[in-house]
Amino acid sequence: MIKFFTTLGLSMILCSAIQAQIIKGTVYDQSTRETIVGASISVKEHPGKGVMADAQGRFSLQLQSGETLIVKMIGYKQFQKQYTAVKDGQQINVSLEPGVELQEVMVTASLANSRSKKAIGTNIDHINAAAVVATSNPSSLADIVNGRISGAQVYNTNGKVGMPIRFDIRSSATFSMERDPLIFIDGVRYGNSNTSDINSSQEAMSALNDLPLNDIESIDVIKGPAAAASYGAEAANGVVVIQTKRGLNGKKGIAVNVKYTAGFSELARKYDQFVNNDPLNDFFRKGTEQQLYANITSQIDQNNSIFFSANTNKNAGIVPGNQDNRQTVRTGYDFVKDRFKLSLTAGYVKGKLSIPQSASGRDDAIWNLMRDRTPWPFIAEESWRAIQKEYENDRFTGSLKLAYTFPFEIKAESLVGLDLNRIDGLNYLPYGFLQGTNNTGSKQVSNRRNQNMNWDFKLSRNFVFNPKWQLNLSFLSQLTQASEKVTGISVRNFAVPGISNIASAAEILGTTDNTFEKRTHGLYGEAFLSYDNKLFINAGLRRDVSNMIGRNVASIWYPTVSVAYNVAGMDFLKGKVEEWKFRAAYGESGRLPYPGDAQTAYLVENSSFGTIVKPLRKGNPDIKPERTGEFEIGTDIKIFDQKLSFTYYRQNTRDAIVYTTLLPSLGWPSTLSGDYPENIGKIQGQGLEISYNSRVFTSANKKHSLDIYAIFNQQSNKVINSGGKDILSSVNLIRAGLPAFAFYSNLSEGPVFDAKGVYTGAKEGPLQELGKPFPTYNGSVGFGLQLFNNLRLQSLFTYSKGAKVYNISARNVASQGNNYEAKETLKTQLAALTPGTADYISTATALSKVDGVRGDFIQKADFIRLSNLTLSYDLGDWAKKYTKGVLKRCLVSITGNNLWLTTNYGGAEPQIDSQGGSKRTKGISYLSSDWTAVPAPRTYAFSLNIGF
Template structure:
């Protein structure tokens, strides 16, 4: 061999050594079950980074060079990292991943632009595995899924009837706005969650969230404040709820069918004891019933195609006679993935009818008639009340198309179009022949409403590998949203004869109305996400919004956000007992848009015998701006000795808070518009602490028995920093500098007043004074989950609240206008038997004075602790598979109860109540935490059977 040939061979050998590599054709398994794991993320990290995923058989094929490392990660499993030498020592090329609960176990919605591993997020974003909750329990609304399961929030139905609104109290409530609902996205669709009260009161409006397909929800991510929600722009200061529904993507080829049957009943949770005649109101309530059938099919046709389809039929009768929700749902989802292209389609349709009998807050309502006097039905006969038909026919279509493509240079494009179309027809009808007031010739109100939402998101994403440890991800996103609402109503009375009920046959048209508004918002959002060594994560973003909902002098609005998360893997001084420890901080800004007509001045054209006149209707402010809320958040998450602990401290500051002030009649505006003029004059601050603990306190040697406990503690407060020197009072709700928002402010009794003969003549009225706030100082939850014998599961959820007040207006009305309030009636009867100007007489009069007609006497504490849910389930899957020869692959039977026990300081029927309902487009400051004869939350029981093929 000549010198040239020898030299060439040496060069080849040197090149081989310098570029030593190994080809891996591996399979990934679950270390415990030994089953293959499809969809595992495979990353090869060196000077650059690239990767793939395992196929449906858990297999992958990559090449790893000597200086590179192989990293396997999968949700619910500990990350497996292997060096080149580790791979050489694994000739079978089988990789076993160990299940584990780590901070990076869950992928959550980090921003509008991205979902990320929880360990990479600097804000406290909560994740709810809703699929597991719904699987065994029986939630009646989104509130039942969320309340008590996330820190920093109370979520509850404002009325105990079926289909009622939900109130969201998230974090410090640092706003004057009555619209406190978070934004809701379902599969990327901007969901219209406005309540409907076209033919009834806002207290008993129909909740739009009643249309959510609870059995189809897979997960819920809750973004609680502007520090995390800034990417969503001008309407996200109340937070964002991101809902993902179930999909057909299983990673395992084949078709599976699951079915769920639910039967249950509900009843009055606590008997009324506050009245002289309690029997009439207690006997009024029915035993409610529920029958629900749900089924879904998932199909993985091949690695690229999957389908999900579900149907649901649910019929619920509430505890108020005539309250009924009859609802049918169809939902489908299709996913396609091939090379650089991805496509996801979703479609859902809901058809339902909700009957809402009139039961609260008026003289023709059932509960008011039953409460006020010893002899019930003083203002309306029971026959007439039962003859009134108040109902909504409701249909809703939601659909989305999401497409993604990876261009050369790894530039990822993704676009989504979401559509939410809701049509509602309402009727309030009383037939001819029933006496209502002074008329027995009937009446009818018809309403027709359409709510249409459209959103279009377009995103470009590029990931840069700067070196072996440093990565930079850049995102640019455009979001266009359009909401259009249109409603019309006609109200008639006096039908000619019995049996004819069409509007045209009525002798008198009382009113005809039509309203509409359009809201358009365009947001442009840019985000830079820096990752160092999979330990340090820094995210910055900026959003610019333009909306037609603000004044003409506001060109655009900017919202910044920045967050940092630092993960400490092990602490040597704790000898490896800390699985993971994360420090986090975030800052962001978001807002609340004004009321739809706040920027516009309108006039009313009226015709009379004197001719046509134009009078002021509303006074708009063309300079109105959205409220801007800034939030700074610090926190830590730690897994220590099998305990998961999360702590968060936040501060909020709202500027440009919208306050509705009084117009001066001297400027030509009528006194009827008092409190209607919008101005940006307020500043509100808020702060809070969120603490959650999840702990495994016992595990048996065979792993068949375990006990987990959890607890959530929230503390929050707010204060009006500036209201431009004004006091704004609505009944007993006050906005004043130095007090909490919506502070209760009224007079109370200071004791009895006697005449010269010592006879009690009434109560002495105090000066106006601060009497509390409608938001709790402390609230949260606790409970346990016990797994016994491998198959039996017992779960409990307790919720509690302390420091809030409720205006018990129903008790005030009964005490001052009726004769059925037991406390005052007993004292009156006792006083009549006693001798004036004696110690016993004066003591009784002192107690009786506490029930005088002053509003402050009925602002009461509503501290409570409640057993919100108890669920017992048993997994019969192994037995069922054996009995059916493997045809039945899953069988779980469960019993669940909601609102089973309550201990409260509140003297009314239900401490967690609000007559204003959920979101309310109310000009003026409105009112919060008013109990105006609202229906209390019922106690419910349900039996669920889940089977899978």
């Protein structure tokens, strides 16, 4: 009997050994063909027996015929395949496709790494920009980002083409006027300063105008210091990471895509607050846009891929003479072989932007049309139209990235990025046209050379301890350098008509020769620990040095730590929770001092008494970057087809720079003594971000569906310390206990009468807080409706509540002109009444509220806007059929932007800012002021997108 059972057992073991074969394999990234370290490999029928891919991406395990192999890795779609016949020693190569689910989207987690969204401890928003641009026809980066990310408002500050973009990200807990995030495009540190060398900051040329929108593949928005700490001393405003399109992601062959766009724009909201509105409304024209874009992608073989694109764009705005002509070419090359990877990108932009003066001055068009019932009181219309204001610019951006995996699986990566920008400005008044007192012509020219360079070097190593525990260590060095050189000259009084060269002018008004250089070096180390694809812990530390900080400040340290824990398969309200993630993070980053804050400077002049050395600027050798620490906590949940994200953050900004006054007795003249920088300011901010995405309907045949989405943001800030003083600029105030840049001005306290009872003006009350320039609540809501698999309707509504705008246009007209309807109507009524009567006093009281007291024109700016509506139809199947496969893609779309607006603001546009976005300004300046800015236009566009 014993012999029988022994024989039976040996037979079973032998049989099992025969059926269960040992297979070997390698796991690859389908897009890059790089091996994947740490992938989880298991057999569906035996889930407890699994292995992990080693440092070369290799694995081996037992697999029987008929069993199913499962391969999983963070950031990739799950691989699952049944093998009907398995041979011993069989080699299996597994290619994993990057994941597309919400939690499996790869985002830029830090300067050191990109990771799956499920592994990130902060709320980083990812935008599939290629899908947005394919149909919605955005005119600027603001159209892509605004309303699609939580915790931010992004909008053009002026309705002309080529204008600046303002970023209001999270609680705006800073005294600084510079509010733009850092921008990286394919690893290149992108120079995003606006240019106003020959015009006002309100009408500056936006550097973001050079971004190739059709080439953008994705955008990751890092919104706060908790996530941006790895970027160091300039990242407190957040970071925008842009990736452009590449090759065909592993599909061998050549593909061509062509997109043609045509559209027009018009004044969206007519002016109605003036007595004579017609000249102003009739001044605006219909703008036009024509754009032709094409790209070629080729996966030459499994190692080589290439991308090339070309774009030409002609965009005329709603203001006569405002036009932006731009041509762009871009290329990218990727080479991957074994342990080596090379990526190369290069882009060139040539543009010409014409910006006729229409805002902020006596000679601008809108001020002349607003001020008096009879328009053009300060400059004749023909003179205004004759003036040329334009910029010509060339821009090159390029990056070279090399990566190699050394023995012991140490991966080295090096990236060099370069951004070169030449900008030539011209402001020219021809001879014979009168501007002010000058009718013999004038000319101002500027030549600007901007350069941004960054060099990143990284070493990383992934340690696989067992199938559940992994540790990734990274160390990175980053060097950034930015320089500007601006030269210019301004002349007037040409000798004869038709001659306009600089040498022919009789008078030189002034010259410009400015240089600026900023250098920063950062070292960043990061440890990323993961357990069972559920728990992720990240800790990092960055050290920065910069020539912008004082000589007594050796360096600044910025820590970051985050944790994310994912739970799946839980019962929740009798439903199945597909994904549930808890996350928390803390990090710090900064804002560098203003150029020159650290250095003392003197002016050397020659005089009849000899050489004189005069004090010019008192620098602070102890000046440090402003530092913002942020704590963030949140959760993401997916149940059925409902996705909800909740984030709470709290910011604490210290070392905010306050400019104080030096005593003249110390040798600094009173005219120069009010700009001594000190790190004495403190401000706190907090906010709540909620986003919701839902598939509310899917038909049985999967051809029809309806998705809805919504974003809700709440934010606030409060100044804790402003150095014991009030900092006031126009109507904006920094004061302890108030929100930053709070509006602070007088309100009318009623009418003033003379001895005969005749109204003589408004009585100004005491200065008081009158609101803030940032909304308390803002967000978006929209839907995506798909019908018959190929017809799609998309909408985007944006909203804002709690912000105010200083309507300086209306105030100036009321106090200086005769065209403000509310005032002129009451003045007419008052003239028909008898002084001293009750009706006279009542009308005079109403008149005092619109007579020009500043605070009476700080107005609510709540709104709801239909920002985008797009109808698209996919003709791909039809095109393939009738072209016999020549056309592989055909998509037509019609887009409308800014189609509808409801607001309680008294001007034409509630989202406006005369400062034109961020501004390199010492101290504070005024924020959210509507000074004859052009309102956002309504735009319509048609596009045809075909692929071969």
